[in-house]
Amino acid sequence: MESIGEQNGWIRKVWPDLKPPSLSDNTADVDRLIKGLKKALHTENVTVDFSLAGKVSASLRRWNHHVGASVYEEHDGWHLIDISGPPDEQAIHGVALDLGSSTLVLRLIDLETGKRIDETSFHNPQIEIGADILTRIHFATREGGLSRLQEMTIDRLNQEVEMLSRKHGTGLESVVGMSVAGNTTMTHLFLGLDPYWICREPYIPVVNRPGLIPSCELGLNINRGAPVLVSPNVGSYFGGDLIAGILASGMNQQSDISFLVDVGTNAEVVVGNREWLMACAGAAGPALEGGIADMGMMAGPGVIDRVAIDPVTGEFRIGTIQDPGDAKAPQGQRPVGICGSGLIDLAAQLFLAGMIDLRGKFVEAACGDRLEEMDGTRHLVVVPARDSGTGSPLTLSQTDMDGLIRSKAAMYTILTTIANTVNISFSEIGHFY
């Protein structure tokens, strides 16, 4: 994805060679710029949106026809994003957004070098409405609900982009492109499109390929001519996030066969190579995080993401996610819960330490006094109350463990089924993303 902004990318800044007008060359301002851009871009098809005509005219005269033009390419040609004078030697920038239902990750990119300048991540502000997607889809049916959901995301994005821009001294006007990848529902909410039919048979989105949308139509405070590339979806349960994942992995350009797995509330699996791709999506059961374990929660400060068990002493070494803004807790905050990665780590360590058996059942002899009977089921104390950030012990119950085992089994079944469907064995898989 780094290559997206390089000078062979679809967004560029060019410096057309423009001759000032004369009595023998009375081409109009806009048409003169178009002529220069055609030459600079080696194309026959350049358009300048009407809304930019006044600015083009004023800029050509102000800068005596020495201007820079940021442009983007769409299948049918090149389009002007903005025009600037020669003193404006700023690079052009883009932002890339991973639009998760839980977490948004925003990256600021130098579009002339393709290099990442900075990145920030934050909870999806729509969580205020509901942590799960169905609650948000339901909320969207209320009067004003859909636009409220869209606003929450756009407002927060505007704040975050502004913070990144201020931090790096790059003006918001210099952000001349954006790319967004999310699942189909998140994408619809981002675009202000009704997700009502996404979760109802036969599960039809409003749009598969939103294409390029001018930033100003979405209320984004970046350059108002900046195109926003919204990753296309293949259906309600196969979103633009997975399309972006395929492109980022490069599996669609390799000769050997790869697996790409994205597991959350739903599991999405893609298998294939540059000649063919097959995908499968479906409910994974409440696989990880908040769903599977009582102490499970979304990744965030104070959440356990690494576990190691000393094979000799049986001591638990717990790693938690540090609040990036809190430098005073270099060792991580006191644990308050566990995320998906932490849970998998924990299960693996418990098995290696002999504290669970092959079926995932707690082994009393190995667990010792970490095992407690609570609410009629056995719990393993991972973090005792005295070390916990919540004041209560963080425990993993046999029920939690059984759920994890079932999820793992479900995923294995999905992968096996897909592999059998396309008649390959796991040993033929070159890459696993």
Added chain:
Amino acid sequence: MESIGEQNGWIRKVWPDLKPPSLSDNTADVDRLIKGLKKALHTENVTVDFSLAGKVSASLRRWNHHVGASVYEEHDGWHLIDISGPPDEQAIHGVALDLGSSTLVLRLIDLETGKRIDETSFHNPQIEIGADILTRIHFATREGGLSRLQEMTIDRLNQEVEMLSRKHGTGLESVVGMSVAGNTTMTHLFLGLDPYWICREPYIPVVNRPGLIPSCELGLNINRGAPVLVSPNVGSYFGGDLIAGILASGMNQQSDISFLVDVGTNAEVVVGNREWLMACAGAAGPALEGGIADMGMMAGPGVIDRVAIDPVTGEFRIGTIQDPGDAKAPQGQRPVGICGSGLIDLAAQLFLAGMIDLRGKFVEAACGDRLEEMDGTRHLVVVPARDSGTGSPLTLSQTDMDGLIRSKAAMYTILTTIANTVNISFSEIGHFY
């Protein structure tokens, strides 16, 4: 121009064949419509603007996938204007605007038959700022002046289109296209583009080819997706009105050579055929109307547009333009002035009656008591005070007559010069428009 809206035109209404979605065909709403439109229009390239996505989705479901789509063609494919349900059997309409500096003529057209439904004309509301173009260009440099000029035109157009629509029971939503032709300055003011450099060497417009502009960007109260086709100009003194004139005359498709002349404050002349066209534009002197004669004025109610002189009695028969709203004056109102056509008619009749000689000088013997000495120059009384709508006699002075002769000579010179330049004689001219 009538053919513009026929079903082979660039704006059409089509009824795509759409199958409702199912589990085995989960294409999204917008993409499903695009697929149907591609088939209906026999094209590979159909786009639906993002702003229409929500309406498309709602309409497909509301009308159970039986929808009509108004679309327009641009060089790179077809674009959706609007979508409607099957009960909406209304035709689609277009408006054509002749954007004169004095008079605006607006025509309502049935785009499915190409037939004219109605037409209205009215003074350019910018006359309030100044009758001549230079005054308006100057006014545009004031704070808010440019947008005021644009508003005056757009507001009036909205009123007139609404009146036409109400009169014929055609909704404003059904107006899905507009075409505008005017000189370069009028076009710039219509678009809200600064005309400052149009009248200053080297006379550079902001834009030559404005192309298609969505009506909503101009504040026009017609269908908000309707494309507005603004006739291109070739330069500051060769406007979209002349381009439209060439197309309307068809001279660019004929094998024999034609002359096209548009004379007002400026004279614009085009000569050529389907293989070549040459144009010439320049000040014509104050050719006609308000400029040349004391009693000259813009065409309007009560203005003389026809003159006949009885060769035997020498009686003047005067025809005036009737106020279309005033049915009580079937014979025309009392004359208040004379327009360009009337002036040419008058000169021709005076010559035929022997009242002027070959040089345009009044012949005393033939003019008799119609000739009066006023302010040191001879005047011919065309309408005596008792018959005049102004209370004063309407007269043509020798100075007026000399001016007309000079203008005629100037035009003859232009035509001769052009004919010589391209090495043709007047006898080779097949058509004169």
